[in-house]
Amino acid sequence: xxxxxxxxxxxxxxxxxxxxxxxxxxxxxxxxxxxxxxxxxxxxxxxxxxxxxxxxxxxxxxxxxxxxxxxxxxxxxxxxxxxxxxxxxxxxxxxxxxxxxxxx
Numbered sequence: 001x002x003x004x005x006x007x008x009x010x011x012x013x014x015x016x017x018x019x020x021x022x023x024x025x026x027x028x029x030x031x032x033x034x035x036x037x038x039x040x041x042x043x044x045x046x047x048x049x050x051x052x053x054x055x056x057x058x059x060x061x062x063x064x065x066x067x068x069x070x071x072x073x074x075x076x077x078x079x080x081x082x083x084x085x086x087x088x089x090x091x092x093x094x095x096x097x098x099x100x101x102x103x104x
Contacts, residue, residue, distance in 0.1 A: 010057045013050045018061055020046060021068040028072035031079055036072070 020043040027036040047065075051058050 010050075010054055013046065013053070014057055014061050017043065017046050017050055017058075018064060021065050025068045025072050025075075028075035028079075031075075033079075 020039055024036055024039045024043060027033075027039060047058070
């Protein structure tokens with residue numbers, strides 16, 4: 001009976017970790033970086049606990065976790081690129097504004 005309960009606990013922890021990973025992916029795709037950061041702290045804690053309890057249980061869900069990881073890294077890269085472009089545009093506008101102010 002104790003082994004059965006341990007298996008259920010591991011299953012719950014795996015599902016919880018997978019759920020956090022999907023929530024992080026959703027937050028990244030929605031560019032909700034505060035939520036992403038909050039979830040990432042929970043994810044890291046849960047991942048470490050699962051690894052300490054059963055490295056094999058973590059191995060079972062690793063492919064899915066890695067897939068999610070690649071997907072939210074892609075979302076982060078897109079967001080960073082967009083921010084970089086916006087920053088360059090803002091700098092250009094600032095230069096134009098300074099030039100205008102100098103002329104007046």
